[in-house]
Amino acid sequence: MNSQIQTFQLADDGQIPNNPNLPVIIYKAVFKDQPNEIEEAFNRHQWTGSWTGGVYDYHHYHSNTHEVLGVKAGQANVLIGGDQGERLELHQGDVILLPAGTGHKKIESSPEFEIVGAYPDGTSPNMKKKDPSDRVQALAEINNVPVPQMDPVYGEEGPMLAEWRG
Known part of the structure; x- marks a missing residue:
């Protein structure tokens, strides 16, 4: 597996808190030739509760x-x-790692677009939308989400460990 790694930090925009401490990480083309191995890799690295579908x-x-x-x-x-966030074009084999609190939305996709999603240790995700009344509680929850033990793509090594553990 080899890929180009991109990272960027997102600011709280008043509607979506994003994550004040952890950057988004993009692994470009990491599974380009083996898209059917994505779910297995995530699960092997303790990112479970996986599902296949689209992005809201x-x-x-x-x-x-x-x-x-x-x-x-x-x-x-x-x-x-x-x-006011980052608009990204994602292709087969790309992986994007979203720290807790990071807003995401599909703008458009090809008809066959399909993603595999997963969470550290199979945590069941809550669903938050733009709602200022949720902010205080959401920010407290975001700050309490621990950094996972393993990078979802590379396991005990990988960019998540370097970027998120500082």
Whole structure:
């Protein structure tokens, strides 16, 4: 597996908290030639509770867990971090690691677009939308989500450990 790693930090936009401490990590083309191995790799590295499907077409985030998404088929444009966030084009084999609190929304996708999602130790994600009344509780929850023991792609090594553990 070899891929180009990209990271970026997102600010709280007043609607979507994002994560004040941890950057989003993108693993470009890491499973380009083996998209059917995405779920197995996540599960092997203790990112479980996996599912296959799409990305919602409205801004949402999870305040109680981190989330990893691997593109199994097709491509999509997604908006990460709220209305003023980063617009990304994801292709088959790409993986994006979203720290707790990071907003995400599908803008458009190819008809065959399919992702595999998973969570550290199979944590069941909550669903948060743009709602200022949730903010105080959401920020407290985000700050209490621990950094996982393993990178979802590379296991005991990998960019998540370097980026998220400082």
